[in-house]
Amino acid sequence: MALTSTDIARIASLAKLKLAPDESERMLNQINGFFDLVERMRAVDTAGVEPLAHPVAAIEDITLRLRDDVVTEPDNRAANQKSAPAVEAGLFLVPKVIE
Numbered sequence: 001m002a003l004t005s006t007d008i009a010r011i012a013s014l015a016k017l018k019l020a021p022d023e024s025e026r027m028l029n030q031i032n033g034f035f036d037l038v039e040r041m042r043a044v045d046t047a048g049v050e051p052l053a054h055p056v057a058a059i060e061d062i063t064l065r066l067r068d069d070v071v072t073e074p075d076n077r078a079a080n081q082k083s084a085p086a087v088e089a090g091l092f093l094v095p096k097v098i099e
Helices: 005-014 021-043 077-081
Strands: none
Touching: 005 021
């Protein structure tokens, strides 16, 4: 999928950008270069390749270092809701705005 200079002009117009002719040509080359790279990547046969959780996993066995799932902040719900005009069962009550 290659773009033309007309496509670049339309994209610039939609983005409300004013591009000089040399900038427009540079953008055209950069975007078409990106599309060429995507097409080359699509052409690679990846059948049978397992996805990696981390790129280093292809080289060595790694384990994720996860912290313990513990509560670290105090429950301030009552203090935070003290200034609310209406609260019920721990929830803020707001006026109905949609019929």
